[in-house]
Amino acid sequence: MQVTIDVASRRVLLLAASALLVLAGLGACKHSHPRTKSLATGDQYVALGDSATAAPGTGPMSDVACLQSSTNYPHRVATTLGLDLVDVSCSGATTEDVAEGQVFRQAELPPQADALSDSADLVTIGLGANDFKVFGTVVLSCAALRDTNPAGSPCKAAWSCCTSTRAAGRARPIPTS
Numbered sequence: 001m002q003v004t005i006d007v008a009s010r011r012v013l014l015l016a017a018s019a020l021l022v023l024a025g026l027g028a029c030k031h032s033h034p035r036t037k038s039l040a041t042g043d044q045y046v047a048l049g050d051s052a053t054a055a056p057g058t059g060p061m062s063d064v065a066c067l068q069s070s071t072n073y074p075h076r077v078a079t080t081l082g083l084d085l086v087d088v089s090c091s092g093a094t095t096e097d098v099a100e101g102q103v104f105r106q107a108e109l110p111p112q113a114d115a116l117s118d119s120a121d122l123v124t125i126g127l128g129a130n131d132f133k134v135f136g137t138v139v140l141s142c143a144a145l146r147d148t149n150p151a152g153s154p155c156k157a158a159w160s161c162c163t164s165t166r167a168a169g170r171a172r173p174i175p176t177s
Contacts, residue, residue: 037121041082044119047074048098048112049089049126056091065107066090074124083122088115094130 047053051067059071068089069075078085090097092104093112102109116123142155 039081039083039121043081043083043121044117045074045078045081045083045085045122045124046115046120047072047085047087047089047124047126048115049074049124050093050128050130051089051091052129053089053124053126054091054093062087063090066104066109077124086115086120088112089126092130093127095127096131098125098127 053072053074054063054066054068055072056067056069059069062068062070062072062075066089068087068091072087072089074085074087074089077083078087090102090104090109090112093102097109098112101111138155141158145154145158148154
């Protein structure tokens with residue numbers, strides 16, 4: 001099976017997924033201006049996300065229903081900073097699941113946004129890979145491309161148009177007390 005996706009289609013898919021992430025984040029905000037403060041031990045940390053956040057298969061499960069690992073990045077951040085973690089990340093989640101809820105492995109899960117409250121001091125959102133079948137499209141196209149160049153990096157070359165490290169330079173450290 002050969003999957004061919006042109007550069008313009010890849011850019012549209014990634015742009016649409018990014019826009020949904022931004023809109024989901026804006027819709028979940030209760031404050032008109034971002035709150036900035038230093039984090040302190042015991043502050044509440046809410047993690048929303050899909051399997052990239054849940055990290056199935058990377059360690060012991062903290063939530064078997066969602067294939068959520070106890071060694072995923074939210075658990076590591078919470079442990080390192082001494083935060084009270086509310087991790088509602090779930091494999092297979094889409095941005096729609098933030099507001100609508102999710103059915104995963106025959107379990108009906110509430111909207112991830114239900115975990116948000118005014119007591120949340122830190123919120124991370126890691127969603128989008130399951131929207132518009134982006135993750136599946138990438139996996140299938142890379143599998144097909146592997147056959148064209150088994151010793152090289154055909155997937156990296158095919159998707160290089162749509163990735164960037166520019167955003168990494170804009171990241172700010174989390175303030176701690």
